[in-house]
Amino acid sequence: MPDFETLKQNAKLRTRKVLLDNDGCDTVYECSTADPLELLKQRTLYLADSKVDTLFYCTWSSGIGVYTHNTKVGSIFDTKDIIFKNNKTREFIEQGTDCLEIITRFCNQNNIEIFWTMRMNDVHDNHGAEYSKTMFEANKFKKENPDCLISSYSDRPPYGAGTAANFEKEAVRKLVLDSFKEIMGNYNIDGILMDFFRHPVFFKEPAYGTPATQEQLDIMTNLVKEVYSLADEYGRKRRRPILTAVRVPDSVPFCKIIGLDIEAWLQQGIVDLLITSSYLQLNGWEYSVALGHRYGVPVYPSLDESRVRDEKARNMRHTLKAFRGRVMNVWKSGADGVYIFNNSGLKRDDLIACIHEPLDDPTLYADYDKDYFVSIRGVGAVAGSCYPHNKFINIPVLNPANPLTIPPEGKEYTFIEMGNEGLGKIPKTYHLKLFLNVNTVADIEVFFNGGRLPQSEVEENAYDIDDKLIKAGTNTVFIYNPSKEKLTVKDVMVQVRAM
Numbered sequence: 001m002p003d004f005e006t007l008k009q010n011a012k013l014r015t016r017k018v019l020l021d022n023d024g025c026d027t028v029y030e031c032s033t034a035d036p037l038e039l040l041k042q043r044t045l046y047l048a049d050s051k052v053d054t055l056f057y058c059t060w061s062s063g064i065g066v067y068t069h070n071t072k073v074g075s076i077f078d079t080k081d082i083i084f085k086n087n088k089t090r091e092f093i094e095q096g097t098d099c100l101e102i103i104t105r106f107c108n109q110n111n112i113e114i115f116w117t118m119r120m121n122d123v124h125d126n127h128g129a130e131y132s133k134t135m136f137e138a139n140k141f142k143k144e145n146p147d148c149l150i151s152s153y154s155d156r157p158p159y160g161a162g163t164a165a166n167f168e169k170e171a172v173r174k175l176v177l178d179s180f181k182e183i184m185g186n187y188n189i190d191g192i193l194m195d196f197f198r199h200p201v202f203f204k205e206p207a208y209g210t211p212a213t214q215e216q217l218d219i220m221t222n223l224v225k226e227v228y229s230l231a232d233e234y235g236r237k238r239r240r241p242i243l244t245a246v247r248v249p250d251s252v253p254f255c256k257i258i259g260l261d262i263e264a265w266l267q268q269g270i271v272d273l274l275i276t277s278s279y280l281q282l283n284g285w286e287y288s289v290a291l292g293h294r295y296g297v298p299v300y301p302s303l304d305e306s307r308v309r310d311e312k313a314r315n316m317r318h319t320l321k322a323f324r325g326r327v328m329n330v331w332k333s334g335a336d337g338v339y340i341f342n343n344s345g346l347k348r349d350d351l352i353a354c355i356h357e358p359l360d361d362p363t364l365y366a367d368y369d370k371d372y373f374v375s376i377r378g379v380g381a382v383a384g385s386c387y388p389h390n391k392f393i394n395i396p397v398l399n400p401a402n403p404l405t406i407p408p409e410g411k412e413y414t415f416i417e418m419g420n421e422g423l424g425k426i427p428k429t430y431h432l433k434l435f436l437n438v439n440t441v442a443d444i445e446v447f448f449n450g451g452r453l454p455q456s457e458v459e460e461n462a463y464d465i466d467d468k469l470i471k472a473g474t475n476t477v478f479i480y481n482p483s484k485e486k487l488t489v490k491d492v493m494v495q496v497r498a499m
Helices: 004-012 026-030 036-043 089-094 099-109 132-137 140-144 170-186 214-238 252-258 262-267 285-294 311-317 320-333 348-354
Strands: 018-021 054-058 113-119 191-195 243-248 273-276 299-303 338-341 370-373 404-406 411-418 428-436 445-448 462-465 473-480 487-498
Touching: 004 214, 004 243, 026 036, 026 089, 036 099, 054 099, 089 099, 099 113, 113 170, 132 140, 170 191, 170 214, 191 214, 214 243, 214 262, 243 262, 252 262, 262 285, 273 285, 285 299, 285 320, 299 320, 311 370, 311 487, 320 338, 320 348, 320 370, 320 411, 370 411, 404 411, 404 473, 411 487, 428 445, 445 462, 473 487
Parallel strands: 018 054, 018 338, 054 113, 113 191, 191 243, 243 273, 273 299, 299 338
Antiparallel strands: 370 487, 404 487, 411 473, 428 462, 428 487, 445 473
């Protein structure tokens, strides 16, 4: 039998092209009865014959220390108040099982890798929604340790929530470590995920507008190291590795400001899988890929739902065709796989359809119809709020809330990322669409990678693109406004359709 280090390296570098995080709401909201099959039907059963290699399952931790598995370390979230009337947490436990045991057993039986997710500082208990107070009252740790919070339930800091746990407090870090110990000792999981994007406020300084200190960076690095060591210890005990994954913002400097020295984690070898981004994206995917691969760590960009506020623009981004374009961009970046968070904005049927399509193979996926946008997330917004991130954005953010304004008789340009469409075998058509502040403007000149585009004969503000102009990667869109009035371009998309 191979030695443990070889087993660990093989597990770390195994092929995992499609990863799904179901975000853990099935037990609380979706089950009509406390039946294991009913739980599996909600978000899990259809994975058995899909392209999903790895499932990430969150037993809530909303906020920190509140779980829907049978915990003795934290508080069990079994309330049925307000919107939680379908919560089956307690019923499953009374049956001698729990949601995590049910999901883990299914994954073990169907050769699907299973990670347990901890939301490292969830603050749904301070969102201002009607359920927030109920969630806060269910958190025994926070109620008994008010000194361990960034502020308080009624006193909100400028960035983040007052009920966020303060990781400078040893009691907070102990709760985290004890929670991981409990999971590693009681469930047949393949790995754990520290989700630092739910929600990214960990210390008072960033919550009040100043960067985290070096001492705070060291505190969090030491915590990650301790979690990694626990995983190593429990993995050795059972002779099967437990991997350690993190989900973090896709920017080293932004992470450091909020207290996460992710490059130090990679340098020290205390992270096995790197998952980047959430409701905001700061860099092109190549940035994350280069960072992780520099230290031999596989990288998985997280494709979350768009938080673009314009409803029409958001709905266009929440389609199966738009999702395919996002996947193709991930593969073009050299990433090791695609991480689908919750439903990535897709309707249930579209989510099920997408994970049964060949999204794990860009050569096959290139022949599917798809839509590309200059920006999926726009400027983005962190759930629960956090330290301002705008100055760290290094990619276009074009959407109706951040339009491109072209002066009279002026010109402007933007960029649109596209996957390697040339991998496909089927001829395709390419159309560029402009969404303007007016219905149409005569004689707009549009250039794509230097080639002037003819106007479509069937649609206003649409232009045909010769396939010879299409590049895998960054494409330049140049627009000339011939009118005497300024022109506002609210959105730009490229439609790819099989002939």
